[in-house]
Amino acid sequence: MVPGDVVIGADSHTCTYGALGAFATGVGSTDMAAGMATGEAWFRVPESIKLVYHGRLQPWVVGKDLILHTIGDLGVDGARYMAMEFTGEAIKYLSMDSRFTMANMAIEAGAKNGIIEPDEITLAYVENRARRPYQIFRSDPDARYARVVDYDVSKLEPQVAFPHLPENTRPISEVPDIPIDQVVIGSCTNGRLEDLRLAAQVLRGRQVHPEVRLIIIPGTQEIYRQALREGLIEVFIEAGAAVSTPTCGPCLGGHMGILAKGEKAVATTNRNFVGRMGHPESEVYLANPAVAAASAVKGRIAGPKEVV
Template sequence: MPQWSLRAKNGIFYPDDITEQYVNGRAKRKYRFYESDKGAQYKDIKEFDASKIEPQVAFPHLPSNTKGISDVGTVFVDQAVIGSCTNGRLDDLRTAARVLKGHKTSSNVKLIIIPATQMIYRQAMKEGLFDIFLDAGAVISPPTCGPCLGGYMGVLAKGEKAIATTNRNFVGRMGHPESEVYLSNPAVAAASAVLGRIGSPEELGTIFPSP
């Protein structure tokens, strides 16, 4: 999670049963669960009704420049990037595959998928996600931060626009200073790769799996 985007010192969650399941068996050292005291002092407390939040898209050139997916309008894209430290995990790839299954990437869009680690890469392959990605016309990169910071594996030319699950969309972040980066979740990035413009999985008729 990009807490730095609010210039925070850190972001933190209370560990819970899900944390325990995750770390148990993989932790290389002893761990300890901390929680805040009930009477701890806060600078501010902010409450959000998550049921009012729809998929978000951060427009150029700041992560705070957000719109709900229904307010995006028509934004054509040249590239879609699914990966990075923010959204290159197995769950993210499964979500992208759910949206891409049975669809082809728009002929105007380069879709780049970057599993974040070798373990994720292997598991995604085993689960058949790579077949879905390849059938859709995606290219699958080895793990790297590459395009997120305009390094390589998907640098943008002047005037090009990308939808990306990365974490920053500053001027020139993914390439040319006159290119543009729009930030989203993996489902929106995958749907946009098919539509050729920023859009929702619902526009492809993809049903969200009930829990």
């Protein structure tokens, strides 16, 4: 996938490619099969909602916190069938990994896609990966938006989404003492190298709480190999984590780390619906990798400042 592409995939989180400046969205299996057979797909052109993030982010605050904060404000249907355009100073300084995370969770606000205008950071990422020419598209100066929303994120804290919706967000300072049974760091949302580095920064020299299972899942084999080269996997294993090969596994309640009745988990995944990771009476709290790692150490939902 390259900037300017129109991308469809049979997974709702296909919108991740919007971080490259592509129009990417998930479709049903029938539409996907038709697209593969004919090379065509039908869309209603979505309205756009412009999200402007002002200010610079505090330590331990990353793209996951920006998108959770946004979903908490808009609601899980606040951008229904819209294109979420992420702009502003805070986006300008985000890494590609954080941009992928934000685009990935556009669907959690009901959006058709999330998109970020390509800049120098995007082009540096694409340069050694693109295998064909691409085209950069930008919004017209007089573009009309269904809505423009401004956020001052200079004082934003790490966010935690409470069960059972991604919109149930709270800053970490307002989270009460909630014991947990499991932590999952990974998935298509936060299984990238930046995420593993952030988790390792918290876990290095520390031990996972004896009553917590910590599962770490690199997003791809290449990320896994790079994490090995950097010594991150050793940090995780020494801390007492179980490190898996890349898989969706626990995110969708498929295998590995399936929650039992009454269990609570902190996860860097994208959804925390009823029964998402196991028993319908289990609970999933969404957070960034630093919060997840700190929670694994403390045995309760905790911020990295409590640990590091």
